[in-house]
Amino acid sequence: MTVPLSATGARPSAPSVPSAPPTGPDGAGPSGPHASARGASLRRVGRVVAVRLAHAVAVVAAAYSASFFLLFVLPGDAVLARIGTTDTVGTSDLSGLDLTTLREEVGLNDSLGRQYWDGLVGLLQGDLGSSLVNDRSVTALLAEALPNTLTLMLLSLVLSVPLGFLLALLAVVPRSRALRSFAALVPSAYVSLPVFWIGVLFIYLFAITLGWFPAGGSQSASALVLPTAVLALLGAAQFAQVLISSLRTEVGKTYAAVTAPAKGASRTYTVFRHCLRNAAFPFLAVFGLRVGQLLAGTAVIEVVFSRNGIGRLMVDSVKAVDLTVVLGLVVVLAVVYVVINAVVDVGYALLDPRLRRRAPAPAPEVDA
Amino acid sequence: MTDTATTTPDRTDARTAPAAADPADVLVRVRDLTVTYRRDDAVDTALDGVGFDVRRGKVTAVIGESGSGKSTLAHAVVRLLPGNGAIAAGAIELDDEDLLARTDREFRPLRGRHIGFVPQDPVSSLNPTKTIGAQVREAFSLAGSALTAEQVEERILGDLRDIGFAAPETLLARYPHELSGGMRQRILVAIAFSQRPRLVIADEPTSALDVLVGQEVLRSLHDVRTKHGTTVVLITHDLALASRNADDVLVLEAGRLVEAGPVAEVFAAPRHPYTRALLASSARLREGRVLSIAEAYERHGPDVRRAGSPSAEAPAVVTLDGVSKSFGGGKSHVRAVDGISLAVAPGSTFALVGESGSGKTTTSRLVLGLESADAGSVHVLGEDLGTLDRKGLRALRRRVQVVYQSPFESLNPRLDLRSIIAEPLDSFRVGSRAERRARVAELLDRVRLPASYATRRPQELSGGQRQRVAIARALAIRPELLVLDEPVSALDATIQAQVLDLLQEIQQELGLTYFLVTHDLAVVADVATQVAVMRRGRLVESGPTADVVLRPQDDYTRALLAV
Incomplete structure (x- = not known):
C-alpha cells in the first residue's frame, strides 16, 4: 500500500481543543472566570482547524501524486492486462486489434503530465474518472464497495478497543501471577498468526464444522460475524500489546506503586483511577498506525470471506492495472487516515486534562 | 549478601534495643525482621533480623549507605515492598498490635489513616494528569474521612498553609508539572499528614532536591510534625541531616542493625566500627556535633x-x-x-x-x-x-575530558570495562592494540581497581566503582x-x-x-x-x-x- 502516514499523526505539541468544558472526573474546573479569553480561544480553535484542514488536503494530494507516479512506473497497462500479453496480439481472435486506438479511448496515450493534471483537477471536482476496464465511474464503484468495508472496519474497531483494554487489564490487575502471565501471552500469540490463516480456520471451525455462521457473502448480517470476529480480535490483540507494556510502566511508577497505596488505595483502584488514563497515551499514539494495519487486514479478510468491499476492489483493480480505480482507492484510504488522525488528536485533548486549558504562569516558589 | 539461610541476629550490643524506659512510650516495635527479595534464581536477604523500638512523638532516623536496607525497612513497615519482596520472619507492632497478623486487605485501612508515607522522588510520586487538589482530596476519600466536602477543603487549605504555601487556593487546580520539585515534595508531605496518622515514614524526602529547597521541605515537615505530635521515621543517607532532625538513630549495615540509640549519644560515642567509619566519612560531623561548612573547612x-x-x-x-x-x-x-x-x-x-x-x-x-x-x-x-x-x-x-554525574547512566551496560576505558583511545586511534590494553591496565590501577576488572561489565560494579571507571575513561587520552x-x-x-x-x-x-x-x-x-x-x-x-x-x-x- 502506498498510503503515506499523515503528517498530522504526531503527538500534538499544542492544545488542540482548548475550549472543551472542564468536565473531567476531577470535578475541579479551573477556578476563576475566563470569559474574556473566550474570543481569543475561539480564534485559536479556528486557526487550528484551518491548519488541520490544509494538512488534510495536502496529505490526500500527496498520496494521490505519489501513487500516480509509482503506478506509472509499473510495467503494462490496463489495455494489455485485459488482453493478456503482447504475444497474443495478432493471433486469430485478436487480429485487427489496434492497441493504440484502445489506449486512445481510455486516455492512456496522453502525456504523463497531462494525465496527472487531468486526474488532479478531477479529484478537486470530486470526479475520480472512470474505470479503464469496464467504463464504470470510479465514484460509483467506490460508493458500492465502501459501505461494506466501513461497516466491517468500524464494527471490528469498536469491538477491539474495549476488548484490548480488557485483555490488558487481565494481564496487569489480577493477583495471580500465573493468570497475568497467561493473559499477557494471548495477544502476542494471536498477533503472530497470519490473518488469512485465522480467517480460514474460523471458516473451517464455525462455518463448515459447526455450521453456525455463513462462510462468506456480503448480504446477510450473519455473514458479518466471522470476518468481524477475526478483525476485532486482531485489533484487540494489537491494542492489548501496547496497553500491557504501558500499563506495566505506569503501575511501576512511584505515584501508583507507593503514593496511592500509601493513601489506602487498593490495586484495582490505583489501576483504574490513576494508571489507565496515563497508560492510554501510548495506545493513542499507535492507534492511527494500527488502524492502517486493520485496513490491510480488512482487504485480506474480504478476499478470504469473499465479501464485496474495498479490499476486493483493490485486489481486482491492481490485477487489472486499472489505474483510475486504484488511485481512487488511494484517495479514499488517505481520507480515512486523515480522519483517524484527527480522531486521535481529539482523543489526546479529551484524555489529557493538561491540554484542555492553557497553563497559567508557572507558580513562584514560596519562600518560607 | 546472598542467601543467608539461618543467622542469629547480633544481640551482643545493648544498644540494638534502644532504651525505652516506659513500654507505653513505644509506638512501633520491630523484632527480628527479615525481608527477602526473590531474584531470578536466588533469594537476597535485604533485612536480617532487625529489631528496634520507635519512641512515640519522636523522630527516628534510619541511616546507612545505599543497599543497607533502610528503604526496605521503610517499605516493610507500610507493607509496600515491591512485588518480589516479602517479609520472611519477624514481628512489627504498632501500638502493641501485631501488624503482620493482618491480611493485605485488612492492612489497607491502616495506610493513610494511621501510617503516612512520604516517598523519595517528588517528580514521579504525583500522578501527572490529576490536579494537586484531586490528589490531596483523594487521601480523604480513601481514608473514609467523615468530613464534608467543605470541611475537607478547609482542612486542605489549612494544612497547605501550615506547610508553607502562602496562597494554597491557587494551587489546587494546578497539575504537578506546574510546580517545582520542592513544592511537590511539600504536597506529598501534606498528603502524608492529612489524616493525622500516628506514624509518618519519610523515605529520603530531600535527597532528590537542591540543598536549600530540601532544607525548606525538612523545616515544613518538622513544623507539621510538631503541631500534630506525629511520630516520624526518617530514612536518610545524610548524617548531618539525621543529626539535626532526629531524636533517635538506627544504623543499618548490609541489612543488619549495628547500632541504635539517641542521636546525640550514638554520634558522640559510636560503639560499632561501622558507625565510626560512617561518621568519619562525613567531614561535617565531629564529636556528635554538626560543623558549619566554614568550621569543617577550617x-x-x-x-x-x-x-x-x-x-x-x-x-x-x-x-x-x-x-x-x-x-x-x-x-x-x-x-x-x-x-x-x-x-x-x-x-x-x-x-x-x-x-x-x-x-x-x-x-x-x-x-x-x-x-x-x-x-x-x-x-x-x-x-x-x-x-x-x-x-x-x-x-x-x-x-578536555568529562566525568558525568550518574555513573549508572554514563557507562554503556553492554561493554566491558576494557572497551569502556579504551574508547577514547580507539576513537582517536591512539597506540596499538597491545598498547591500549596496557594503558587500560595502568588506568585501572590508577583509579584503584584490580586489573582483573577489565573484563567485567558496569552492572557488576558498585556506584563508587563505576565512577572510578568513568574517571579512568576520562584520563585515558591524557x-x-x-x-x-x-x-x-x-x-x-x-x-x-x-x-x-x-x-x-x-x-x-x-x-x-x-x-x-x-x-x-x-x-x-x-x-x-x-x-x-x-x-x-x-x-x-x-x-x-x-x-x-x-x-x-x-x-x-x-x-x-x-x-
Whole structure:
C-alpha cells in the first residue's frame, strides 16, 4: 500500500481543543472566570482547524501524486492486462486489434503530465474518472464497495478497543501471577498468526464444522460475524500489546506503586483511577498506525470471506492495472487516515486534562 | 549478601534495643525482621533480623549507605515492598498490635489513616494528569474521612498553609508539572499528614532536591510534625541531616542493625566500627556535633591550600569573558547564562556551585564546546571556541575530558570495562592494540581497581566503582582539563570522600586542571582552590575558596553555607 502516514499523526505539541468544558472526573474546573479569553480561544480553535484542514488536503494530494507516479512506473497497462500479453496480439481472435486506438479511448496515450493534471483537477471536482476496464465511474464503484468495508472496519474497531483494554487489564490487575502471565501471552500469540490463516480456520471451525455462521457473502448480517470476529480480535490483540507494556510502566511508577497505596488505595483502584488514563497515551499514539494495519487486514479478510468491499476492489483493480480505480482507492484510504488522525488528536485533548486549558504562569516558589 | 539461610541476629550490643524506659512510650516495635527479595534464581536477604523500638512523638532516623536496607525497612513497615519482596520472619507492632497478623486487605485501612508515607522522588510520586487538589482530596476519600466536602477543603487549605504555601487556593487546580520539585515534595508531605496518622515514614524526602529547597521541605515537615505530635521515621543517607532532625538513630549495615540509640549519644560515642567509619566519612560531623561548612573547612582546609598552588602568571586554562547563552524564543525564552566571566588557573580546581536552573550545567557545556555562546568569548586551553571549526573542536576534545554525574547512566551496560576505558583511545586511534590494553591496565590501577576488572561489565560494579571507571575513561587520552559534572552527588557519603580523595591524588600526580560543577558547596569546599557561586545565570560571588567560605559577601552564598 502506498498510503503515506499523515503528517498530522504526531503527538500534538499544542492544545488542540482548548475550549472543551472542564468536565473531567476531577470535578475541579479551573477556578476563576475566563470569559474574556473566550474570543481569543475561539480564534485559536479556528486557526487550528484551518491548519488541520490544509494538512488534510495536502496529505490526500500527496498520496494521490505519489501513487500516480509509482503506478506509472509499473510495467503494462490496463489495455494489455485485459488482453493478456503482447504475444497474443495478432493471433486469430485478436487480429485487427489496434492497441493504440484502445489506449486512445481510455486516455492512456496522453502525456504523463497531462494525465496527472487531468486526474488532479478531477479529484478537486470530486470526479475520480472512470474505470479503464469496464467504463464504470470510479465514484460509483467506490460508493458500492465502501459501505461494506466501513461497516466491517468500524464494527471490528469498536469491538477491539474495549476488548484490548480488557485483555490488558487481565494481564496487569489480577493477583495471580500465573493468570497475568497467561493473559499477557494471548495477544502476542494471536498477533503472530497470519490473518488469512485465522480467517480460514474460523471458516473451517464455525462455518463448515459447526455450521453456525455463513462462510462468506456480503448480504446477510450473519455473514458479518466471522470476518468481524477475526478483525476485532486482531485489533484487540494489537491494542492489548501496547496497553500491557504501558500499563506495566505506569503501575511501576512511584505515584501508583507507593503514593496511592500509601493513601489506602487498593490495586484495582490505583489501576483504574490513576494508571489507565496515563497508560492510554501510548495506545493513542499507535492507534492511527494500527488502524492502517486493520485496513490491510480488512482487504485480506474480504478476499478470504469473499465479501464485496474495498479490499476486493483493490485486489481486482491492481490485477487489472486499472489505474483510475486504484488511485481512487488511494484517495479514499488517505481520507480515512486523515480522519483517524484527527480522531486521535481529539482523543489526546479529551484524555489529557493538561491540554484542555492553557497553563497559567508557572507558580513562584514560596519562600518560607 | 546472598542467601543467608539461618543467622542469629547480633544481640551482643545493648544498644540494638534502644532504651525505652516506659513500654507505653513505644509506638512501633520491630523484632527480628527479615525481608527477602526473590531474584531470578536466588533469594537476597535485604533485612536480617532487625529489631528496634520507635519512641512515640519522636523522630527516628534510619541511616546507612545505599543497599543497607533502610528503604526496605521503610517499605516493610507500610507493607509496600515491591512485588518480589516479602517479609520472611519477624514481628512489627504498632501500638502493641501485631501488624503482620493482618491480611493485605485488612492492612489497607491502616495506610493513610494511621501510617503516612512520604516517598523519595517528588517528580514521579504525583500522578501527572490529576490536579494537586484531586490528589490531596483523594487521601480523604480513601481514608473514609467523615468530613464534608467543605470541611475537607478547609482542612486542605489549612494544612497547605501550615506547610508553607502562602496562597494554597491557587494551587489546587494546578497539575504537578506546574510546580517545582520542592513544592511537590511539600504536597506529598501534606498528603502524608492529612489524616493525622500516628506514624509518618519519610523515605529520603530531600535527597532528590537542591540543598536549600530540601532544607525548606525538612523545616515544613518538622513544623507539621510538631503541631500534630506525629511520630516520624526518617530514612536518610545524610548524617548531618539525621543529626539535626532526629531524636533517635538506627544504623543499618548490609541489612543488619549495628547500632541504635539517641542521636546525640550514638554520634558522640559510636560503639560499632561501622558507625565510626560512617561518621568519619562525613567531614561535617565531629564529636556528635554538626560543623558549619566554614568550621569543617577550617579543620580540613590547610592541606588543600598547600596542595593547590597554581602559578598566577601562567595563562588561564579556561577563560569565560562576558558569556551569555539563551534558549528558546518568545515566551519560553530563558537566559541560562547571563554575562559571566571567570578564569581557571592551570593545576587548580575551580568549583562552580549553583542549584538546578542556575545555569551551571549550561556553563560546563559551553566550556566543553557542546554549546556555543550567544555573546562573549570562551577560551579553553588557549583556543577560542567561538572561532574553532569542527576539526579544531575535535582536536581540543583530546585535551578536555568529562566525568558525568550518574555513573549508572554514563557507562554503556553492554561493554566491558576494557572497551569502556579504551574508547577514547580507539576513537582517536591512539597506540596499538597491545598498547591500549596496557594503558587500560595502568588506568585501572590508577583509579584503584584490580586489573582483573577489565573484563567485567558496569552492572557488576558498585556506584563508587563505576565512577572510578568513568574517571579512568576520562584520563585515558591524557587530557589537560577535566570537567567534573557533579562527580560525587550520586554516591554515598563514604564513597564520596573516597572518590574526591582519588581525584585530588590524580590531580597532584598529573597536574590536571579541574572544572567542577556541583550543587553542594559542602562537598567541594575541601577540594576546590577557587569557588564561584552561580544563581539565575549570573555569578553572585567568586574567589579563592577560603575567602568565599570564610568571608562570604553575598546573602545567597551565606544561605548555601548555612546548610
